[in-house]
Amino acid sequence: MAERRKFKKRYCKYCEMKVDYIDYKDLNLLKFSLSERFKIMPRRLTGNCKRHQELVTVAIKRARQTALIPYIVDRKNVVENPFEFVK
Ligand SMILES: [Zn+2]
Numbered sequence: 001m002a003e004r005r006k007f008k009k010r011y012c013k014y015c016e017m018k019v020d021y022i023d024y025k026d027l028n029l030l031k032f033s034l035s036e037r038f039k040i041m042p043r044r045l046t047g048n049c050k051r052h053q054e055l056v057t058v059a060i061k062r063a064r065q066t067a068l069i070p071y072i073v074d075r076k077n078v079v080e081n082p083f084e085f086v087k
Pocket residue numbers: 012013014015016048049050051052
């Protein structure tokens with residue numbers, strides 16, 4: 001008998017929100033797939049579908065190039081909420 005894994009039921013937030021295109025300027029969308037240190041969360045943690053994970057990866061890389069999100073976050077800065085500026 002297959003044992004049930006620990007993680008919650010998988011669902012893709014982007015599918016739920018019916019997002020067709022993820023804009024790199026839309027940090028509110030990107031933050032679902034970013035860790036608190038602005039790393040891209042792996043799909044096994046976010047539960048995103050493959051299509052949206054690819055879209056979001058491209059968008060995050062683009063956002064980094066345009067300096068919308070940092071490549072590296074210092075330890076000091078992690079204390080604060082990194083998404084404060086998004087609101
Ligand atoms: Zn999806």
